[in-house]
Amino acid sequence: MVLDALARLTEERVDHRFKGLPPDAAGLTVGELAAQRRNLFTGGFTTPVLALSAERLEHNLAALETYAERHGLAFAPHGKTSMAPQLFQRQIERGAWGITLAVPHQARVARAYGIRRIFLANELVDAAALRWVAAEQDADPAFRFVCYVDSVRGVELMDAALTASGASRPVDVVVELGAGEGARTGVRTEAECAAVADAVAGARTLRLVGVAGYEGEVPGADPERVRAWLRRLVALAVDFDKAGRFAGLDEIVVSTGGSAWFDAVADVFAEVPELSAPVLKLLRSGAYVSHDDGHYERLTPFNRVPREGGLEPAFRLWTQVVSRPTAEQAFTNAGKRDAAYDLDLPVAKVVRRDGAERPATGIEVTGLSDQHAWLRTSGEADLEVGDWVGLGLSHPCTSFDKWVLIPVAEADGTVVDYIRTFF
Numbered sequence: 001m002v003l004d005a006l007a008r009l010t011e012e013r014v015d016h017r018f019k020g021l022p023p024d025a026a027g028l029t030v031g032e033l034a035a036q037r038r039n040l041f042t043g044g045f046t047t048p049v050l051a052l053s054a055e056r057l058e059h060n061l062a063a064l065e066t067y068a069e070r071h072g073l074a075f076a077p078h079g080k081t082s083m084a085p086q087l088f089q090r091q092i093e094r095g096a097w098g099i100t101l102a103v104p105h106q107a108r109v110a111r112a113y114g115i116r117r118i119f120l121a122n123e124l125v126d127a128a129a130l131r132w133v134a135a136e137q138d139a140d141p142a143f144r145f146v147c148y149v150d151s152v153r154g155v156e157l158m159d160a161a162l163t164a165s166g167a168s169r170p171v172d173v174v175v176e177l178g179a180g181e182g183a184r185t186g187v188r189t190e191a192e193c194a195a196v197a198d199a200v201a202g203a204r205t206l207r208l209v210g211v212a213g214y215e216g217e218v219p220g221a222d223p224e225r226v227r228a229w230l231r232r233l234v235a236l237a238v239d240f241d242k243a244g245r246f247a248g249l250d251e252i253v254v255s256t257g258g259s260a261w262f263d264a265v266a267d268v269f270a271e272v273p274e275l276s277a278p279v280l281k282l283l284r285s286g287a288y289v290s291h292d293d294g295h296y297e298r299l300t301p302f303n304r305v306p307r308e309g310g311l312e313p314a315f316r317l318w319t320q321v322v323s324r325p326t327a328e329q330a331f332t333n334a335g336k337r338d339a340a341y342d343l344d345l346p347v348a349k350v351v352r353r354d355g356a357e358r359p360a361t362g363i364e365v366t367g368l369s370d371q372h373a374w375l376r377t378s379g380e381a382d383l384e385v386g387d388w389v390g391l392g393l394s395h396p397c398t399s400f401d402k403w404v405l406i407p408v409a410e411a412d413g414t415v416v417d418y419i420r421t422f423f
Contacts, residue, residue, distance in 0.1 A: 002114030006089060009420050010034070018405040019338070020042040020049030030405070030418050040413040041352060047320040050399070051409045052290065052414055055313035063302075063309045064288050065094040070308075071266040076100045076119045076255075078286025082400045084419045085113035087289055098144065099283040104129035109422045111136060111143075119255065120147035121177070121214070121284065123154045123185070129159035134167035140368035146253060148176040148212060150187050155199040155206065162205035170207040173200055174253050175240075177233050179217035193236055197245050208245055210253030210280070211237045215261050223304075226261050230268035237423040240347065241275045255282035263301035263308070283305055287396045290314040294344035294394025315399055317346060319373060324385050330375040332389050335368045338402055344394035346373065360389060360422070 010031030014021055022044030025033050038044065040051055048376040068075040074097040079088055088099050088110060096116025101107050104126060107118050124130060124147045136143055149155050155173075162171060175193050178186025193211075200208045211233055215221070216228045237254050242333045246252050250277050257265040262285050269281040287296050291311040302310045319334035339346045345368065348360035362381030367374040377383055393399045400406075401423045406418070 005113045018317045034417055037414050040409045040415055047318055048338045050317050050403045051407045053314045054408050054410045056312040060288050060291055060311050061090055061094050063311055068283060073254055073283045075279050075283050078284050081286035081397050082105055082289055083423050085422045086419050088115055091202050116142055117144040122152050123148045125154050125157040130161040134162055134165045137169045146172045149173045149196055150176040150185055152196055152199045155203055158205035159205050167205050170205050172207050172209045174210040174212040177211060177213040177236055179229055180219045183217040209249060212255040215256050216258035226264045227268055234272055246276060249277045251278045251280045253280045253282055257283035257285050259285045259287040259296055260299040263305050282313040290396040291397055292394050293347050294393025313392055315393045317393055319389050321383060321385050321387045328377055330377055330383055333374055335371040337370055340369050340393045340395045340398040342395055342398050346391035346393055348389055349392045350390040
């Protein structure tokens with residue numbers, strides 16, 4: 001089923017819906033276009049065009065697989081980053097336990113492409129979505145679905161919706177421990193966590209299987225504060241287990257882990273004591289798959305533990321100089337519609353002219369309009385109208401979501417695949 005669904009992506013026809021693809025490819029299937037192995041720079045692609053590096057993508061997939069294995073962690077990478085079933089499959093092939101998602105639409109995409117384990121990092125109180133989850137579970141005994149609960153009211157809404165749907169299998173839930181005052185979602189105190197767990201115990205349609213949270217929301221996050229919160233999460237699991245809340249389980253889920261603190265997660269999860277059932281130590285980092293040239297380049301834990309490996313920025317947004325009005329200013333034809341800008345502006349990395357590529361020395365992106373990047377150029381910048389400028393992007397989650405079909409290019413520009421996204 002999975003391979004069949006993915007294979008159907010190659011049967012989609014190339015047309016005007018897909019930015020940057022060669023106009024003369026219209027009418028070809030994606031598979032036919034991929035088989036032509038066109039060159040990104042000479043094969044008719046139009047700017048702006050976002051590309052993923054084949055080599056760097058593979059490097060990043062391998063890096064987190066190795067890291068998780070080394071530290072005894074299960075891995076459910078957050079799929080909201082890419083919303084790309086082809087990448088989900090590659091992550092599963094690289095040993096991922098399943099895929100983390102955030103909202104019902106994303107879970108439906110994952111199920112359409114055969115993902116058998118979904119961790120929903122949110123409390124799910126939408127009755128229509130809960131009916132869908134119940135139907136999926138009833139239709140497929142191998143499907144595993146786990147989601148957050150963070151309130152008694154949420155538990156009551158879930159139970160009512162699942163009861164009304166006639167669900168035959170309980171939905172697995174984990175109590176979400178909030179990261180602190182002023183943080184995002186999650187139960188704020190251990191006493192309130194116990195009250196939520198009591199509510200789950202009283203709900204016929206729910207089963208408590210563990211605890212979870214997100215350390216990236218710890219206020220004033222630093223190594224000491226993050227590790228302190230992670231130890232609170234582990235202690236909550238221990239207390240729940242001592243109270244018999246996990247009786248009868250085959251495994252107990254303890255889950256956290258974004259892309260900025262997975263080294264702290266690995267350290268603290270190594271301290272998890274023996275409980276009444278084996279512990280599934282579930283890491284959920286997602287941005288690693290493409291990494292970036294800004295936010296995560298600064299925050300990746302590999303900066304703190306370089307001996308453990310490293311990630312490489314796999315995105316490059318190719319845009320073209322369309323105006324050079326003064327010696328200090330230039331404009332390219334990619335803007336907010338094409339580039340992530342919520343955390344950092346794009347960074348000029350390289351310039352291509354007549355087949356030659358060189359560093360983008362003396363070129364700085366100072367702003368974005370809808371369809372233009374504003375460049376400030378110094379005297380050392382060699383830049384002309386018509387040059388291609390390769391931009392590095394910051395924040396993978398808001399890079400993937402602007403592109404429906406993304407070429408995957410080897411170092412020499414040969415396009416070997418196309419990644420389809422579903423946002």
